[in-house]
Structure formats: C-alpha cells, structure tokens
Amino acid sequence: MFRTRFAPSPTGPLHLGHAYSAMLASDMARRAGGNFLLRIEDIDQGRARPEWEALICDDLHWLGLGWPEPVMRQSGRLGIYRAALEKLWARGLLYPCTCKRRDIAEAASAPQEGGAPVAGPDGIVYPGPCRDSARTGPLPGNAALRLDMARALAATGPPTFDETGSGPNGETGTIRPDPRAMLREIGDVVIARRDMGTSYHLSVVVDDAEQAITHVVRGQDLFAATAIHVVLQRLLGLPTPFYHHHRLIRDDTGRRLAKRDDARAIRTYRGEGLTPGGIRAMVGLAA
Ligand code: GLU
Numbered sequence: 357m358f359r360t361r362f363a364p365s366p367t368g369p370l371h372l373g374h375a376y377s378a379m380l381a382s383d384m385a386r387r388a389g390g391n392f393l394l395r396i397e398d399i400d401q402g403r404a405r406p407e408w409e410a411l412i413c414d415d416l417h418w419l420g421l422g423w424p425e426p427v428m429r430q431s432g433r434l435g436i437y438r439a440a441l442e443k444l445w446a447r448g449l450l451y452p453c454t455c456k457r458r459d460i461a462e463a464a465s466a467p468q469e470g471g472a473p474v475a476g477p478d479g480i481v482y483p484g485p486c487r488d489s490a491r492t493g494p495l496p497g498n499a500a501l502r503l504d505m506a507r508a509l510a511a512t513g514p515p516t517f518d519e520t521g522s523g524p525n526g527e528t529g530t531i532r533p534d535p536r537a538m539l540r541e542i543g544d545v546v547i548a549r550r551d552m553g554t555s556y557h558l559s560v561v562v563d564d565a566e567q568a569i570t571h572v573v574r575g576q577d578l579f580a581a582t583a584i585h586v587v588l589q590r591l592l593g594l595p596t597p598f599y600h601h602h603r604l605i606r607d608d609t610g611r612r613l614a615k616r617d618d619a620r621a622i623r624t625y626r627g628e629g630l631t632p633g634g635i636r637a638m639v640g641l642a643a
Contacts, residue, residue, distance in 0.1 A: 358390025360571045362416070362423075363560065365397045366408035369621035370415040373575065373605040376639040380602055381573035382421045383641065393567055394423040398431045399552050399559055415622040419632045428567060430559050437554035438495070440562050440592055441547065445495045449508050449591065450547060452499035453486040474541055477580040481543035501548040508587050509535045515586035520571070521600035523579040531599075533583035545584055561585050565594035573600045605639055 362378040364370065370378075385392040394416070398404035444450050455463075463483040464473035474481040482502060495501075509515075514535050522528045547558050564572060579601045589596050607620065618624060625635060633643050 358385055358388035358571055359393065359567070359569050360385050360390070360573050361393040361395050361564070361567060361569055362421075363395040363397050363563075363574075364412050365400065365403075366405060366412055367400065367403040368408060369618065369623050370412045371620045371622065372625075372635070372639060373620075374412075375415070375419060375622050375635060376605050376641070377573065377575055377602065378416055378421060379419060379636060379639070379641055384571065384573060384600070390570070392421070392423055393569075394427045395563060395567065396427055396429045396431075397556070397559065398429060399434075399554055399556070401431060402551070404431070411623065415626070418626065419622070419635065428563060430554075430563065433559070433563070434553055436566075437548075437558055437562060440558060441501065441554075442495055444503070444547070444591060445491070445501070447511070447591075448491045449504055449511070450501045451487060451489045451491055451504060451544075452496040453482070453489070453502045453544075453546070454499050455482075455485055459485065474543075476542045476545075477578075477584070478542070478545045481541065482545075484544065487544065497553075498550065500546050500550045502544040503547045503584075503587075505539055505542065505544050505587075508591060509538065512587050512590035515583050515590065517582060517586050517596050518598050519579075519601065520598050521573075521602050522576070523601055524576045527579070531582075533586075538583055538587075542580075542584060547588075557581065557584050557588060561588040561592065561594060564597060565589070565592075569597050571598045571600055573602065575604050576601045577604060 360381045362381050364374055382392040396409055398409070441450065460480055460482060461473065463485055464480050486502070487504065514532060516530055516532050519528050519531050545557060547555050549555055582599055586596050622635065636643055
C-alpha cells in the first residue's frame with residue numbers, strides 16, 4: 357500500500373513550490389491507489405500560527421486535495437519525541453550543547469580547524485566544543501541535544517535508502533551516503549533544540565513511522581538531510597520509507613521561492629482569478 361504525506365510548517369502562506377509538492381504527492385497516491393495524508397509540522401511555536409494553518413488547508417482544498425481527518429499536529433506530540441530522545445540518550449548517542457551560534461562560527465573558523473567552516477544541510481558543521489559534556493544522568497532539559505554522528509554511524513553502519521525521484525545532482529536508485537563525508541559535511545546535528553525539545557529531523561522520522569508512510573515526497577532541498585533521517589530511523593528501530601525528491605519550483609530569475617515571496621502565494625494567484633487547473637499547468641503537472 358502506497359502512503360504519502362504533505363507536511364507543511366504553518367509559518368507562512370502556501371506558495372507555488374509547496375502546492376507543487378502537495379499536488380505531486382496526492383497525484384502519486386491516487387495513481388497508486390494509496391493514501392495521501394496531511395501533517396502539520398508546527399514544532400516551531402515561535403513562528404507557527406493557526407491562521408497560517410487554516411489558510412494552507414483552505415488553499416489545498418481549493419486545489420482539489422483531500423485527506424483523512426483529524427490531521428496529525430506535531431505540537432501535540434512533544435512527549436512522544438521526548439521518549440525517542442530518552443532512547444538515544446540512554447545509549448550515549450546524544451550530548452548537551454550550550455554553544456551560541458556565534459561560538460560555533462568562531463570555533464569552526466579557528467586556524468586549527470583548517471580555515472573556512474563547512475556548511476552542511478543544517479548550516480555550519482559543529483566543531484565540537486561540547487562533545488565531551490557528561491552523557492549520564494537524566495535527559496538534560498536546559499540545553500540543545502546533539503547527535504554524536506561518529507558513534508551513531510558506528511552503531512548503524514552506513515545508511516542507504518531508495519530514491520525514486522532524484523537528488524539535486526541527479527542521484528537516483530539506491531543511495532549510499534558516504535559515512536566519512538557525513539562526518540565532514542553533516543556532523544553532530546541538533547536533534548533537540550533547547551526551545552522546542554525536538555527538531556525537524558527527529559519529529560519527521562518519528563511521525564513518518566507513526567503514520568506508516570511508505571513514500572516520502574518532498575523537495576530536493578531536503579535530499580541531503582535524508583542521510584540523517586535514515587541514521588535516526590536505524591537508531592530508533594523504525595522502517596526507512598522510499599524517498600521521492602522532486603525538482604524545486606523557481607522564480608523567473610532561477611531563485612528558489614521563499615516563504616516571504618507573497619507574489620507566488622496560492623492566495624495571490626486565487627485573487628488574480630487563476631484556476632486550480634491553471635496552477636497545475638504553471639508547475640508542469642497534467643490536468
Ligand atoms: N515541514 C517541512 C517543510 O515545510 C517538510 C519536511 C518534509 O517533507 O520532510 O519544509
């Protein structure tokens with residue numbers, strides 16, 4: 357059974373790029389005789405707004421999409437993410453990190469680190485000042501928690517996943533991220549932010565498993581993060597779904613669409629009298 361989902365963060369309007377992702381996922385589910393689910397990724401309570409969520413749902417309905425109710429909302433699942441963190445913590449795979457963004461940038465560009473900081477899918481690769489913090493006692497609640505990627509990879513072995521779409525460089529089929537490159541280019545990512553008690557990476561992995569998602573359909577901008585997701589799935593004993601990364605919808609100058617790009621909001625197009633069929637044509641989807 358094919359099950360996919362669209363997982364918007366309600367921090368802005370639904371724009372053309374999101375609409376493409378949602379319509380593609382829903383089309384794929386329909387063609388496969390499977391299910392399309394909606395999940396609201398609202399762990400960033402500083403930025404998520406119920407008004408955005410309502411507008412996103414309204415735009416998706418207008419585009420002709422439907423999904424089973426009630427939808428999963430991440431803000432109600434913090435206890436479940438915490439239970440997953442407890443498991444990782446108990447295995448010594450996490451450590452608390454109190455570094456500020458500025459400390460990380462400074463440590464990463466220190467001469468002994470070899471010059472320019474490496475930017476991975478989560479920004480600068482963590483240079484490690486807190487890696488020696490104590491990993492015993494109760495799960496720390498007053499610091500960010502990082503995944504010790506070297507230990508995690510030693511426990512899981514090299515991650516692999518099946519890509520039915522393509523990565524930004526045409527990667528497709530069985531993908532085998534190189535663990536050495538992961539240490540160099542991804543490193544010890546934050547798995548729980550201090551202000552959230554979780555992170556995108558942890559929540560997405562836990563929830564895709566909870567919703568029994570068989571195919572994750574999402575933009576190529578998340579291709580590099582998939583290696584992190586597979587490592588977390590293996591550590592938590594969760595299945596790895598198929599991944600289908602799709603091209604990004606760009607503006608006329610070839611830039612990725614940004615959330616603040618209101619000109620590309622579905623709402624704006626609706627106001628200008630475009631039809632759902634017109635939107636499909638704009639992003640190259642068959643009627
Ligand atoms: N909430 C994520 C976003 O809006 C989607 C993540 C995903 O599809 O895995 O970018």
